[in-house]
Amino acid sequence: MSPDNPLLADDTLPAFSQIRPEHVQPAIDAILADYRAAIDALVAPGAPRDFNHVMLTQERLEQRLARAWAPVSHLQAVADSEALRAVYGPAEEKLTEHAIELGQNRALYAAVQTLADAADFAALPRPERALVEHALRDFRLSGVALAEPARSRFREIGVELSRLSTEFSHAVLDASEAWHEHVTDERDLAGIPASGLAVLRQYAQDQDLDGYLVTLKQPSVQAVLNYADHRGLRERVYWAYQTRASDQGPDAGKFDNSERIEKIMALRHEAARLLGFANAAEESLATKMAASPAEVLEFLHDLAARAKPVAQRELATLREFARAELKLDTLEPWDVAYASEKLRQREYALDEEQLKPYFPLPAVIDGLFGLAGKLYGITLAARDDVDVWHPQVRYYDVRDAAGKVFAGAYVDLYARNGKRGGAWMDVCRARFDDGGQEQRPVAFLTCNFAPPTEGRPALLTHDDVLTLFHEFGHGLHHLLTGIALPSIGGIDGVEWDAVELPSQFMENFGWNRQALDLFARHWQTGERLPDELFERMLAARHFHAGLFLVRQLEFALFDFLLHLEYEPSRGARALAVLEQVRKQVAVLHPPAWQRFPHGFSHIFAGGYAAGYYSYLWAELLSADAFGAFEEQAGESGSVIDRATGERFRREFLAVGASRPALESFIAFRGRKPEPEALLRSYGLG
Ligand SMILES: [Zn+2]
CATH class of the missing domain: 1.20.1050.40 (Endopeptidase. Chain P; domain 1)
Structure with a gap:
């Protein structure tokens, strides 16, 4: 070597x-x-x-x-x-x-x-x-x-698909970085809160520019679409963002993923047929908890039937509000988030900006690690002698109750150039017992939060807090594994539609008073998150739950039907399938130039092909699992219960893919998952 x-x-x-x-x-x-x-x-x-x-x-x-x-x-x-x-x-x-x-x-x-x-x-x-x-x-x-020549063909397809996926995600990243708008007059950014402005100023400074730079990075897109009073600016950001890597928008044709979508779908279908499946959706289910396409579609359509009327009522109220209060006679797609934020503020007087001072990132991290300690008896301690790829990254040792180091985690939280957007957990090292020689599990936890600014720590939105809890949940699944065979330990090998259980499960604590009390304190005064604010947070939790659900259902059905109904003679018809799905479930209909599929890396460059429904499926599992903690809180007085935590760790987190997820769920909960848990968690049950 x-x-x-x-x-x-x-x-x-x-x-x-x-x-x-x-x-x-x-x-x-x-x-x-x-x-x-x-x-x-x-x-x-x-x-x-x-x-x-x-x-x-x-x-x-x-x-x-x-x-x-x-x-x-x-x-x-x-x-x-x-x-x-x-x-x-x-x-x-x-x-x-x-x-x-x-x-x-x-x-x-x-x-x-x-x-x-x-x-x-x-x-x-x-x-x-x-x-x-x-x-x-x-x-x-x-x-x-397979017999030849099918075997060789199958092999070619695999290589080609991998190349196309990489190209797809690079096109999305390149398109995102190609567009920006330089703003020198602060009046054009009216409505955007100070923290958002600070981020836009930082982007400008990074490019040696004065003023502000509006970009297609997540914090910038959110700041503009949620808050900017300047309707034209919102429209331009929406237009650029929603047409990334397509034949439309400011960079039309430059990073276009249209042809890649066609090729990816054709090759996936061909590969599925070679293996004897009717289509790529059926192939996808071979490694999932859902038993058949019919079961998936029934699950999604049942949810849609319950969510769509709620979404329609929510939208009618929003339209009326926008017309009466914001003088927006037509509610355009680039107005929805903005009007929604204004309505939320009026209804609940709850401004994310009011909450952010209570979520200084360092305290949230401490609280999250403290929560893991109370549930599972572990501690995470930062080390500064570990080699990292950027000064912002921290490494933590994970210790058991006896103080023994059994795992580790790299935590990389801030958005910066050259870093892929979004948040995710990935495996650095898997737990492996190689004949008595132990390799410890190590995780990468990556987020894209707005960085600290001068004299102020990074302040998270409540959504950011939930994102962090979510990814940490994946991290715990990996780090707390009891299986020393990497291919079936931690998240590896777990059914795709169950793999989000541990992550979405953790998000529930982000809505819980006892858990929030571990960290939600004002960064300047140290004041605990006031009861009154917390009550309004809870009330606002289900604000536009219907609209959110139908959007998720739109993505899930689009993905599933795209793969299920593919026929070589007519091609992928991505836009037509999307339109058909929108007719069924959507209440908002974007302009004809919108190109959502072209940036849908989850299914074209990630592992969610014919599996996006997994988010909702796992959400049901996680809501139902959290129910066990709530039920015992009736007796112990606290949802943060070590005994229930240990049981969850033992029956679910620790076993990985060493047995089917359904069996693990039943071992923990004492019964099969019940759909009502999901509706309750959305306030619709
Ligand atoms: Zn996840």
């Missing part, structure tokens, strides 16, 4: 400051070469056929690759550069090709099948059996049983 290449070092944590783009290709090439040789040895005639030799060997090889690739893939997302991108794309293609090759390795498939066929298989521990069963399922899904 070259000691000069940090990606090949066997360090506990990646040496981020030493990783250079030129390290990527040699490291990946070397690791893949060793990987292939090891697999050849594993499947050689006469090689042992037991769990350790067949399954642990694969886990070990996969971990070596992950130790090199996780930091590279993470850097590409949070510290993007031309040089890194240039090596990232080709390396990613090699990895995809390698994964497909493994999936199509018949000898390896046969070796794993041997384990399942062995007389003592049933006597193996549950996690070991689950690992074998998952591997066999994934083999089938990766085309191993």
